[in-house]
Amino acid sequence: MKVVATERSQLLAARIAGALGAGVAEARFSRFPDGEHALQRGALDGETVVVGSVVDADSLVQLLLLIDACRDSEIRLVVPYLGYARQDRAFREGEPVSARAIAGALGRGVFRVVTVHVHKETVLPHFGAPARNVTLEAAIAEYIAGLGLTEPAILAPDHGALSFARAVASRGGWEAEYLEKTRISGTEVRMEAKNLDARGRDMVMVDDIISTGNTLIAAAKMLRAAGAKGVHAVGVHGVFVGGALDLLRNAGIREIACSDTIESGSSRFSAATAVASALSR
Secondary structure (H helix, E strand, C coil): CEEEECHHHHHHHHHHHHHHCCEECCEEEEECCCCCEEEEECCCCCCEEEECCECCHHHHHHHHHHHHHCCCCCEEEEECCECCCCCCCCCCCCCCCHHHHHHHHHCCCCCEEEEECCCCHHHHHHHCCCEEEECCHHHHHHHHHCCCCCCCEEEECCHHHHHHHHHHHHHHCCEEEEEEEEECCCCCEEEEECCCCCECCEEEEEEEEECCCHHHHHHHHHHHHCCECEEEEEEEEECCCCCHHHHHHHCCCCEEEEECCCCCCCEEECCHHHHHHHHHC
């Protein structure tokens, strides 16, 4: 077995290969004079694990080309971050179901698929191949434990994400709660930790995706005003659009950490162990 990756997922791919005890196949990426993508992969050996996050249109094209370049082997596809997954239905007449379109295109010629914290698991059948979604509660809990906080509280951004927060908290024996929003007026919203006193405590907000960071920023200000000792943010996928990382830091959030599903300077823990385990089953 060999592992091969697109340009945006090389670090995670190397870690997955290490966890599997597999080799890494070389892939060279370039462009034709007209801007079209080109690539050439190295030698393969039997089964192939193709790793590629869909973070933009270029990464999608690279992943499609890499899958085709490996077509003579049995491909196990790992999509650490599946862009377009949030468009899992047509919200208005005339819209595409983007998650279906992207998953369907990626799944052609693939033996198995592994995703990481995909937005909704209802997307998985669209790959047209057996697909498994893995979650990173264990890796997140291990990271939080390493921060050395005293009795931290784990917070979900809303009630819908509470089960994820509880799963993380259960690993460390911590309390878990969600942020309750109360609309004060047409422009003002109060946000507080439901049934949990923030005074003098470290509060760790966890979410699957950190994109604009607006909810985390508003919550951090409220929690600090409520007397929180420190506010931290941990996400699986660090998208960080519109300068979100700097905005989060300026909001007084002490630690901002995400996994390596989208590789950046905030990638503080890895999805490799969870992915390798899923591939080995």
